[in-house]
Amino acid sequence: MKIFLFIPILLLLIVTPAFGALSDATGLVNRLDVETSGYTFEINTVANFDIQGFDFDKDKKRLTLYINSGLENNLGEIIIPQNLLGGNFTFYLNDQEFFPEIKSNDKISFVTLNFTGSGNNKLELFGTTYLDGLTERDEIELKEPDFVREALQKGETFDDSFGWWALAGSLVVITVYVVMKIKKKK
Incomplete structure (x- = not known):
């Protein structure tokens, strides 16, 4: 029983604090x-x-x-x-x-x-x-690709069309996988 009282006292002496004062030289x-x-x-x-x-x-x-x-x-x-x-x-x-x-x-x-x-x-x-050794330059305006511009004109966002393509690609892969499993069973 005395050992159970001794362990918490020992832990208080051994366990160091997790937080301490910061040094003035902390960067x-x-x-x-x-x-x-x-x-x-x-x-x-x-x-x-x-x-x-x-x-x-x-x-x-x-x-x-x-x-x-x-x-x-x-x-x-x-x-x-x-x-x-x-x-x-x-x-x-x-x-x-x-x-x-x-x-x-x-x-x-x-x-x-x-x-x-x-x-x-x-x-x-x-x-x-x-700008020593450099010349001033204007901000470059990035041009959108044509297929993005066409999709946006139709009212779609780029994320919408990408989502549809991802869904279609996933369905094709799943269909091919199922067909191959069925052929292996025959």
């Missing part, structure tokens, strides 16, 4: 898709704060990140494609000039942010080059 990964001039660029961030949204202004060559943090000490990394924004960067954090560490090569700019302040923050990045 949240965000992928921001910037669509501009017919291109889509991916900006990657890893930070101990949340990026709630962003704006991109191609005329001002500016990327604005809207940040929300529950921690006082904030640390983050941003990877910006050189084709999107490049050159010499200028940063503003809450409308005050900010000087993060920047490392660049011919493909990306790697920005390390380290700042204090919990709550909502706004980070603005200004570049000196935009």
Whole structure:
């Protein structure tokens, strides 16, 4: 009987908690898709704060990140494609000039942010080059195939006609299978 009392006490000491406090260095990964001039660029961030949204202004060559943090000490990394924004960067954090560490090569700019302040923050990045090595292009309009256009003119949707073809194909396969089974029995 004493063993049954000992097991729960032992389990309390052995079982570790499933949830614990997060470290200040825990990284949240965000992928921001910037669509501009017919291109889509991916900006990657890893930070101990949340990026709630962003704006991109191609005329001002500016990327604005809207940040929300529950921690006082904030640390983050941003990877910006050189084709999107490049050159010499200028940063503003809450409308005050900010000087993060920047490392660049011919493909990306790697920005390390380290700042204090919990709550909502706004980070603005200004570049000196935009679409470096690329030309602006118009959005390509995809043309529907003729059979889809004809079906839609008849009042059918593409899903309706596909459903009928799938049903007909299934019936043919089942019929062939049944006929083969009947012939094998004879």
